[in-house]
Amino acid sequence: MANVTADSADIAEEETEHMIENNFVVEAENVASSIDPKEMRAVILAGFGGLNKLRVTKKTMPEPQHGEVKIRVKACGLNFVDLMVRQGNIDSPPKPPLIPGFECSGIVESIGENTHGFEIGDRVMAFVCYNAWAEVVCTPVDYVYKMPDKMSFQEAAAFSLNYVAAYMMLFEVANLREGMSVLVHSAGGSVGQAVAQLCSSVPNVTVFGIASCSKHVAIRDSVTHIFDRNADYVQEVKKISPEGVDIVLDCLSGEHTGKGLALLKPLGAYVLYGASNMVTGETKSFFSIAKSWWQVEKVNPFKLYEENKVMAGFSLLNLLFKQGGGVRVKTVMDKLLSLYNQGRIKPVVDSLWALEEVKEAMQRIHDRGNVGKLILDIEKSPTPLMANDSTETSEAGEEEEDPEGDNDNKERMPFIQ
Amino acid sequence: MANVTADSADIAEEETEHMIENNFVVEAENVASSIDPKEMRAVILAGFGGLNKLRVTKKTMPEPQHGEVKIRVKACGLNFVDLMVRQGNIDSPPKPPLIPGFECSGIVESIGENTHGFEIGDRVMAFVCYNAWAEVVCTPVDYVYKMPDKMSFQEAAAFSLNYVAAYMMLFEVANLREGMSVLVHSAGGSVGQAVAQLCSSVPNVTVFGIASCSKHVAIRDSVTHIFDRNADYVQEVKKISPEGVDIVLDCLSGEHTGKGLALLKPLGAYVLYGASNMVTGETKSFFSIAKSWWQVEKVNPFKLYEENKVMAGFSLLNLLFKQGGGVRVKTVMDKLLSLYNQGRIKPVVDSLWALEEVKEAMQRIHDRGNVGKLILDIEKSPTPLMANDSTETSEAGEEEEDPEGDNDNKERMPFIQ
Numbered sequence: 001m002a003n004v005t006a007d008s009a010d011i012a013e014e015e016t017e018h019m020i021e022n023n024f025v026v027e028a029e030n031v032a033s034s035i036d037p038k039e040m041r042a043v044i045l046a047g048f049g050g051l052n053k054l055r056v057t058k059k060t061m062p063e064p065q066h067g068e069v070k071i072r073v074k075a076c077g078l079n080f081v082d083l084m085v086r087q088g089n090i091d092s093p094p095k096p097p098l099i100p101g102f103e104c105s106g107i108v109e110s111i112g113e114n115t116h117g118f119e120i121g122d123r124v125m126a127f128v129c130y131n132a133w134a135e136v137v138c139t140p141v142d143y144v145y146k147m148p149d150k151m152s153f154q155e156a157a158a159f160s161l162n163y164v165a166a167y168m169m170l171f172e173v174a175n176l177r178e179g180m181s182v183l184v185h186s187a188g189g190s191v192g193q194a195v196a197q198l199c200s201s202v203p204n205v206t207v208f209g210i211a212s213c214s215k216h217v218a219i220r221d222s223v224t225h226i227f228d229r230n231a232d233y234v235q236e237v238k239k240i241s242p243e244g245v246d247i248v249l250d251c252l253s254g255e256h257t258g259k260g261l262a263l264l265k266p267l268g269a270y271v272l273y274g275a276s277n278m279v280t281g282e283t284k285s286f287f288s289i290a291k292s293w294w295q296v297e298k299v300n301p302f303k304l305y306e307e308n309k310v311m312a313g314f315s316l317l318n319l320l321f322k323q324g325g326g327v328r329v330k331t332v333m334d335k336l337l338s339l340y341n342q343g344r345i346k347p348v349v350d351s352l353w354a355l356e357e358v359k360e361a362m363q364r365i366h367d368r369g370n371v372g373k374l375i376l377d378i379e380k381s382p383t384p385l386m387a388n389d390s391t392e393t394s395e396a397g398e399e400e401e402d403p404e405g406d407n408d409n410k411e412r413m414p415f416i417q
Numbered sequence: 418m419a420n421v422t423a424d425s426a427d428i429a430e431e432e433t434e435h436m437i438e439n440n441f442v443v444e445a446e447n448v449a450s451s452i453d454p455k456e457m458r459a460v461i462l463a464g465f466g467g468l469n470k471l472r473v474t475k476k477t478m479p480e481p482q483h484g485e486v487k488i489r490v491k492a493c494g495l496n497f498v499d500l501m502v503r504q505g506n507i508d509s510p511p512k513p514p515l516i517p518g519f520e521c522s523g524i525v526e527s528i529g530e531n532t533h534g535f536e537i538g539d540r541v542m543a544f545v546c547y548n549a550w551a552e553v554v555c556t557p558v559d560y561v562y563k564m565p566d567k568m569s570f571q572e573a574a575a576f577s578l579n580y581v582a583a584y585m586m587l588f589e590v591a592n593l594r595e596g597m598s599v600l601v602h603s604a605g606g607s608v609g610q611a612v613a614q615l616c617s618s619v620p621n622v623t624v625f626g627i628a629s630c631s632k633h634v635a636i637r638d639s640v641t642h643i644f645d646r647n648a649d650y651v652q653e654v655k656k657i658s659p660e661g662v663d664i665v666l667d668c669l670s671g672e673h674t675g676k677g678l679a680l681l682k683p684l685g686a687y688v689l690y691g692a693s694n695m696v697t698g699e700t701k702s703f704f705s706i707a708k709s710w711w712q713v714e715k716v717n718p719f720k721l722y723e724e725n726k727v728m729a730g731f732s733l734l735n736l737l738f739k740q741g742g743g744v745r746v747k748t749v750m751d752k753l754l755s756l757y758n759q760g761r762i763k764p765v766v767d768s769l770w771a772l773e774e775v776k777e778a779m780q781r782i783h784d785r786g787n788v789g790k791l792i793l794d795i796e797k798s799p800t801p802l803m804a805n806d807s808t809e810t811s812e813a814g815e816e817e818e819d820p821e822g823d824n825d826n827k828e829r830m831p832f833i834q
Contacts, residue, residue: 091723172684173727175592257718266740267589269727272718298715301674301689305730306508308740310590310686313722323683323725 037061042099042134043358043376048088051359059099062131062138064112070138071126073106075157076376078353078361079190080251080274081317085130086362089275091318094130101132101376102317105147105156115141123147125156127329129321133355135378142326145333148341158190158347158373163336164329165273165316166194169249172332173312174269180246181206183237183263185256187223188215190348190373191273195249196222197345208237208245218371229368234259249273258297261309269310348372356382454478459516459551460775460793465505468776476516479548479555481529487555488543490523492574493793495770495778496607497668497691498734502547503779506692508735511547518549518793519734522564522573532558540564542573544746546738550772552795559743562750565758575607575764575790580753581746582690582733583611586666589749590729591686597663598623600654600680602673604640605632607765607790608690612666613639614762625654625662635788646785651676666690675714678726686727765789773799 039058046053064070082100084090108122118124118141126132127143147156170176176199184195187209196219199205209223210233216226225240227233237245246267248260251274260270299311319325339345350370353361354377361374456475463470481487499517501507522542525535535541535558543549544560564573587593593616601612604626613636616622626640627650633643642657644650654662663684665677668691677687716728736742756762767787770778771794778791 168684172592175589253718266736266742267585267731267745269729272722275719275722298717299728300715301670301728301730302692303730304728305689305692305732306735308730308732308736308742310727310729311716311718311721312686312727313718313720313725314684315722315725318723319683319725325683325725328684 040135041355041378042131043101043355045086045096045098045100047096048086048093051086051362053086053096054100054358054362056355056358059134061136064110064115064138066113067115067140068112068138069108069115069118069124069126069141069144070110070112070136071104071106071124071144072109073104073132073135073137073378074153075105075352075378076101076132077103077157077161077190078358078365078374078376079103079161080365083362083366084275099131099134101128101130101134103127103157103160104132104137105153106137106378108144109136112138117141118144118146123149123151123153123156125160127160127320129317133358133376140326142330143320145330145337148337151340154349154352154375154377155347157375158349159336159340160333161316162190162194162373163198163345163347164332165314166191166198167332167336168316168319168329169271169273169314170195170198170247173271173314174247174249174310176202176205176247178203179205181208181241181265182247182249183208183210183233183245183260184223184249185210185229185252186368187211187226188219188371189251189368190350190370191249191251193219193222193348193372194345198339201339201344206241206245208233208240212368214369215371234263237263244268247271251275257299261299261311264307264309266308267310269312271312271314273314273316350374352377352380354380354382457552458772458795459548460518460772462503462513462515462517464513465503465510468503468779470503470513471517471775471779473772473775476551478553481527481532481555483530484532484557485529485555486525486532486535486541486543486558486561487527487529487553488521488523488541488561489526490521490549490552490554490795491570492522492769492795493518493549494520494574494578494607495775495782495791495793496520496578497782500779500783501692516548516551518545518547518551520544520574520577521549521554522570523554523795525561526553529555534558535561535563540566540570540573542577544577544737546734550775550793557743559747560737562747562754565754568757571766571769571792571794572764574792575766576753576757577750578733579607579611579790580615580762580764581749582731583608583615584749584753585733585736585746586688586690586731587612587615587664590688590731591664591666591727593619593622593664595620596622598625598658598682599664599666600625600627600650600662600677601640601666602627602646602669603785604628604643605636605788606668606785607767607787608666608668610636610639610765610789611762615756618756618761623658623662625650625657629785631786632788651680654680661685664688668692674716678716678728681724681726683725684727686729688729688731690731690733767791769794769797771797771799 038061040061041056042059044055044057085100105125108118108120108124110120111118124144125147126139128137128139131137182199182205184192184207186192187196188211192209196207199207207223209219209226210229211219211226213228220226227236244263244265246265248263248270250256250260250270250272253272253275257272264270304311320329350372352375358376364370365374455478457478458473459476461472461474502517525537525539525541527537528535541561542564543556545554545556548554599616599622601609601624603609604613605628609626613624616624624640626636626643627646628636628643630645637643644653661680661682663682665680665687667673667677667687667689670689670692674689681687721728737746767789769792775793781787782791
């Protein structure tokens with residue numbers, strides 16, 4: 001029944017939100033009672049758009065192909081890029097329906113032919129090219145990494161994407177060294193917190209963090225200076241460092257690209273690694289978003305020449321899944337696991353969510369309510385409080401206006417620090 | 418008399434070339450017999466334009482100001498950027514008449530007030546913000562470096578600009594590491610040769626050099642692969658390395674910017690450090706050149722994001738003289754002098770020229786006839802052969818058409834290897 005519902009929704013996009021919400025609750029109950037060993041629970045994105053395109057349903061369990069590992073998933077990471085996927089606001093999006101999600105942790109359940117390096121029962125974390133938000137995942141062995149003994153599944157699901165991205169941006173793209181300064185947007189987010197921790201592994205690095213005021217208390221120890229995201233941060237940074245900064249890590253884009261370039265010291269590097277400003281209202285047409293995406297101001301190479309500046313882009317997902325970066329990422333992961341084992345980095349988990357709570361979790365990222373990582377915990381049941389809240393939160397999510405600053409319902413969400 | 422001549426030329430830009438050439442010869446003879454201790458010989462650029470704007474004249478000798486060192490010059494470096502200065506094809510050019518030249522070597526003759534770290538008689542090399550092509554130069558102490566005992570004045574004049582630029586591009590902008598690959602245009606030029614030597618200081622670095630066929634024999638041992646500058650180097654490189662290269666160093670610009678970006682591996686860096694393609698015919702209007710300079714294709718930051726690429730610009734002169742990079746360059750110079758003392762790098766000197774031969778020297782760079790550095794040797798007298806050639810070479814230089822490939826008169830130029 002769950003599969004049928006998903007297919008119907010894919011065709012009948014004009015269904016009212018109320019009907020979908022009712023279906024969602026019924027569907028979730030049916031799924032919970034499933035015992036078919038060939039099926040698994042998974043989050044499905046029925047089509048590109050708002051939160052109402054997401055549901056939990058049953059899918060046929062995948063089996064590992066040549067060179068793949070099958071993982072019984074324990075926890076999945078939820079990232080801003082998942083919101084962009086949901087809106088279809090990415091380059092060459094796959095055709096829905098699809099299972100979202102790019103990273104998970106769990107236990108190796110079986111191994112494909114000619115697949116070496118892992119054994120059944122290994123605790124692992126993995127990158128997946130979609131399909132992570134499910135009870136079972138298969139992925140090529142090159143994207144699978146053994147977890148340290150002391151690392152929890154929740155930590156592991158919070159580790160791969162954010163720490164690898166932060167490490168590669170700081171050390172392979174921007175060449176962070178002793179005594180430098182780094183400005184990071186969304187300092188309270190999961191990449192921001194990874195950046196702050198990795199910066200503290202290098203002597204005498206100054207971190208300028210930008211975050212909503214509501215997060216300042218929670219993250220003030222992780223950065224050197226902290227600014228409100230609504231403040232004129234260019235002026236604020238220049239008051240402290242008139243020359244500017246050595247590295248700007250920007251996940252927002254738009255006007256922040258020009259501001260970031262302007263803030264660079266000579267030989268400084270601006271790194272664009274996301275475009276969260278492009279995700280606004282939940283139901284905003286993704287065509288209009290795609291348009292604004294490409295309207296970002298272009299940069300003349302001679303301007304960089306005259307000003308001695310570096311402009312870079314970084315997309316870990318493209319590196320992994322389109323550009324064959326698996327071996328390079330493996331080397332980085334080895335370094336990161338060494339830092340983890342030395343106690344120098346530790347993922348900050350914002351909150352755990354059941355698969356059925358994925359809409360509320362997405363809304364929390366969208367509202368920038370999180371400090372650290374949101375985790376989909378496969379074994380968690382939806383809290384009664386969340387089930388009651390479901391419709392209400394999704395309504396907020398359907399508004400055309402950016403609900404930024406509207407934090408009324410955040411306090412009722414369960415989260416751990 | 419020499420000063421008067423220069424001023425006259427500044428006003429009377431319509432003077433015929435023949436008249437100027439005659440003046441030049443007479444002037445040079447007068448200068449050679451000068452014994453006034455308050456005057457010095459210097460190359461003067463009377464106005465922006467072709468080779469005929471250059472002459473040797475007498476100027477009042479400068480005295481060191483607070484924080485400056487006065488250097489009795491032995492040798493000066495001649496760089497492609499000097500051709501761009503001559504054409505006025507730089508950002509915010511100073512008003513002519515001016516003495517060109519950005520680097521020299523020599524002996525400390527006196528020291529300004531509150532100037533520490535040097536003594537009279539020290540053998541030094543120095544950066545100068547113009548004014549280098551003269552018998553005496555004053556420059557701030559931050560731009561002066563002691564020469565190693567075994568370094569000749571010619572080597573020193575070939576060292577500063579090119580090795581610092583090559584080092585900073587490779588190690589501070591592009592982050593060269595073991596196993597990487599580097600493509601360098603003008604591999605036979607003085608920066609190209611410095612790049613090749615510095616690459617060989619890192620294990621297992623592949624260097625793809627692009628140079629005129631005439632230089633291939635001379636430089637084939639300095640690079641891993643060598644391509645003709647008129648060949649389709651993108652295809653040639655991809656035959657050897659289908660993935661592309663990690664670093665592209667481009668001093669040409671124009672169409673090579675797009676080609677360079679296209680040749681990058683994921684996380685690769687394209688560095689634009691010059692625009693020698695913008696210097697074509699000797700008398701081409703510098704306004705039309707300035708126009709083509711700005712017509713270079715702009716780059717969308719999202720393209721870099723999706724492709725995982727880095728685009729950088731590097732101008733050592735701007736870093737030094739506009740952006741306060743003196744301390745940073747000093748650190749780099751210390752590392753380079755250490756490499757020099759270990760015998761791991763050694764400047765390649767193409768040829769030595771008298772001040773009076775500056776036009777012929779410029780023509781040689783313009784024709785891309787050099788392998789390594791051209792040096793103005795203050796104590797060298799113009800060779801009789803060169804004096805006879807002067808008019809002839811300058812005529813070639815006045816042609817509207819790019820004389821590329823017209824190497825007829827090169828064989829008669831004196832040069833050392």
